[in-house]
Amino acid sequence: MTVPEELVARSNALGADPRNTNYAGGNTSAKGEVRDPVTNQPTEVLWVKGSGGDLGTLTEAGLAVLRLDRLRALADVYPGVDREDEMVAAFDYCLHGRGGAAPSIDTAMHGLVDAVHVDHLHPDSGIALATAADGAALTKECFGDRVAWVDWRRPGFQLGLDIAAVKRANPRAIGVILGGHGITAWGATSEECERNSLEIIRTAEGFIAERGKAEPFGAVVSGFEPLPEADRLARAAALAPVIRGLVSTDQRQVGHYTGTEVVLDFLSRERLEPLAALGTSCPDHFLRTKVAPLVLDLPGTAPIEDVVARLKELHAAYRDSYRAYYERHATAESPAMRGADPAIVLVPGVGMFSFGKDKQTARVAGEFYVNAINVMRGAEAISSYAPIPESEKFRIEYWALEEAKLRRMPRPKPLAGRIALVTGAGSGIGKAIAERLAAEGACVAVADLNAGAAGETARGIGGPDTAVAVTADVTDAGAVAAAVDATVLAFGGIDLVVNNAGLSISKPLLETTEKDWDLQHDVMAKGSFLVAQAAAKAMIAQGTGGDIVYIASKNSVFAGPNNLAYGAAKADQAHQVRLLAAELGEYGIRVNGVNPDGVVRGSGIFAGGWGAQRAAVYGVPEEELGVFYAKRTLLKREVLPEHVAAAVFALTAGDLGHTTGMHVPVDAGVPAAFLR
CATH class of the missing domain: 3.40.50.720 (NAD(P)-binding Rossmann-like Domain)
Structure with missing residues (x-):
């Protein structure tokens, strides 16, 4: 098996289990030698999952391929954190041959860390530790010196330098917990790297289960319990168009409904509103779920007309709040505000409605919020949930690199969102x-x-x-x-x-x-x-x-x-x-x-006997009925x-x-x- 084949196999195995990472989240890499077709000399290259790909379905075509010597040489010209976004454009000058897929923002992490194989993942258990108020101390307690802590930093070149430095300073470590974000693991072989990733994930799961308190979201609030299934689905169907109309104020959205036990339980608990207001933390989650969800503050049994009226009030308040959030953090260089509608709407007793430009985007947003619920539960079980600051969320949401990615997206089809x-x-x-x-x-x-x-x-x-x-x-x-x-x-x-x-x-x-x-x-x-x-x-x-x-x-x-x-x-x-x-x-x-x-052609009606009946009326063979109809038209076309x-x-x-x-x-x- 070649190095790229080995990397794809590891990626698919990790991505197949949602406990390891979310859809399209995380990236993996491997380093190895190829022969340069120009110099005929062995050349060390990095294969890394490209921008926008998904680990579970990754193929070799989804890998970016870069010359490692040139990638690492970028450290000598790195202009500093204030200008690190410029480094993404520099990746194009490091590509080997045509380079494969477009390199992602995390490419620097994989190239700069001194390990042959590197995994960066977003497991719920790892992010729970990463978002706990005392995450650094808990990481030490959970892993000892096998896993180190890296303070929150927005993904980019500097984060790659930070992780590389932490690895050098902790020779016994198999990986790190990235504050507010996720995990990174490494290994000398693909098998060792995958094994180390899974050790971090499963150890964190065990630590939370053993050490955590039983009801991290608090007690069930009377009246906010899940409705019986038939009633719940009926109310979801009645509310879905209303909610979709509200969240399509700026742009038409497609929706997805989730009524799973994990969602319904969260919506029934006394800690729902304060935790939901904190929003998600992992950048992959946050970009899909927005700064915070809209939460209905009425029980599931409230009269439908009261629910609709309250949703309209809350939606107007949400838009005002989002506009204020934008104005608090926007600078002269910030992209224009893209829309003030929520991506996630939580209705106690009924479930979660998630939205996006298409069904997949809406579904994945809902999946990511389920990840966020799991993260909040884990962090609250062992400490208290402390996501990245609002200012950092804004920097990610209105990142120039994200804006450039949006501009590169293909023009929507005429009926997109319908x-x-x-x-x-x-x-x-x-x-x-x-x-x-x-x-x-x-x-x-x-x-x-x-x-x-x-x-x-x-x-x-x-x-x-x-x-x-x-x-x-x-x-x-x-x-x-x-x-x-x-x-x-x-x-x-x-x-x-x-x-x-x-x-x-x-x-x-x-x-x-x-x-x-x-x-x-x-x-x-x-x-x-x-x-x-x-x-x-x-x-x-x-x-x-x-x-x-x-x-x-x-x-x-x-x-x-x-x-x-x-x-x-x-x-x-x-x-x-x-x-x-x-x-x-x-x-x-x-x-x-x-x-x-x-x-006539392809018609279920004509094939079901109507064709034979009409052919008899007109005195023509049934197989010639379409031709008969065509001949009597002005255009002579069937x-x-x-x-x-x-x-x-x-x-x-x-x-x-x-x-x-x-x-x-x-x-x-x-x-x-x-x-x-």
């Missing part, structure tokens, strides 16, 4: 719409009566950070409400609904039964009404507007043969668009429709599911933001279906 619910998305048009919306940046709830089809579509789109499957019978008001609740619990709210669920039975008037009529009207007319009603309720609570799109049909205006029940149901849908556009405009909710021609999906995207992506109550024909030109 949350969509698409009905009938297990196949055909609905599937194509769900896929297109996700491809354009939206999070999508894939709803279908067929659970297997919904699951297959969602899996094809991506993991749960992008798409979730929802089983829904749109004729059942309870099932529709549950589908909307599932959407807001998955992603925090709802912005875009596509009423696509449908079916069709082709019969002349005298053969159409009451059952035929009721079924088609239940699914399309009633189903669209129920979905629009439930979604509008959530959108109005959210307060950020939204889009409702009906997939109607050219048959809503075109009188085709043997098609009474289907055409009438589609005409009902078409007029719902006009009625709801008129009613919901005051809430910023736009309602539009799409009128496709017959979409309409496919992706063409309908393109129309939905056009209506919702922003360029038609002043359009509501409109139907877009997607029929390749059927004169009889022209809108008048």
Whole structure:
């Protein structure tokens, strides 16, 4: 196994266990010799996890590769702490060949420490010691001379020099506790380094468990206990859109809900508010969770209207407090304030709502706050929790290097931050719409009566950070409400609904039964009404507007043969668009429709018998039905599911933001279906 392969294997093993480090947190390195292709001489290089990577999923492509002699020579030109940010740009002059991934701020630590293998990690147990008020003394008590203490310093070149000096002064040490931050360990071999990292982590865990007090967060506060699960989830679904609307004041956010035991227990304790006000400490945690969470100060059983009113008051106060925090610490060189909304909202009895620009960011923010809860519990168990000062938090949050990283991020996709619910998305048009919306940046709830089809579509789109499957019978008001609740619990709210669920039975008037009529009207007319009603309720609570799109049909205006029940149901849908556009405009909710021609290819409706019925009506073979439809259009083109999906995207992506109550024909030109 090569040195890089060995490093990747160690990184993956450490990153696979959340007790060792958080997602995308920490970094690992190894030193070794390669032959310089120019001089043909052996050259010592450093392989180190690059900026933004994750240890658990690291590959060789995620490693930065630097010449060690040049990296260490930077110590001779280091201009001092006041200008240490300049050293990051200097790393580019130390790269070996193309250098691999971009070097992170911690590269200096790995290069300057005199050890072949180095791990820097963020374990909850290690950070608990690092944030304890008497952390240095506790580290000595816990480890003796096997682990040293390094005072808090913002990550950078000077911290690398500090750790290197501590290692030289403590030859028996296997690593250090970094005040307010995490741990660093080293070893002569990859196995020894990993073993030393785990020894520090597990020894700290054991020390806290043995020495710590039983109830570090204090007693349970009456009325703040977790609600029963069904009540808790119902209240979470009701509050999620409200909270998301509030925290999207500056920029639209996606949400993540966490109702685990560790969160609910913390929210029930008497030390909740004072500890939460202290905020997180580890830089990786802090950058995701912000200076402090917003904490609701009402019990879980409080009337919902009181909770909503109090959340609005607390949110306004939070924004004022955050603005004051910025003004206390900003200098002329500081970046502009990026937003005053919280990233974490804690609701006793219910759980935690975390937010970010996308689902992954929101989920990871929640995971990091769970890490912070564990850290606070550990620090309070053995001492008292004392995170880094507020001024240092500001220096990290508004660090020029962080600002530069944000500027390098790719431009957001048109539907980034939008949350969509698409009905009938297990196949055909609905599937194509769900896929297109996700491809354009939206999070999508894939709803279908067929659970297997919904699951297959969602899996094809991506993991749960992008798409979730929802089983829904749109004729059942309870099932529709549950589908909307599932959407807001998955992603925090709802912005875009596509009423696509449908079916069709082709019969002349005298053969159409009451059952035929009721079924088609239940699914399309009633189903669209129920979905629009439930979604509008959530959108109005959210307060950020939204889009409702009906997939109607050219048959809503075109009188085709043997098609009474289907055409009438589609005409009902078409007029719902006009009625709801008129009613919901005051809430910023736009309602539009799409009128496709017959979409044969990939259609679940046509494959389920409708195609054979329509082919018989027109006297053509079923396999030629799509061609038949195309020939009767002005453009002589067949309409496919992706063409309908393109129309939905056009209506919702922003360029038609002043359009509501409109139907877009997607029929390749059927004169009889022209809108008048």
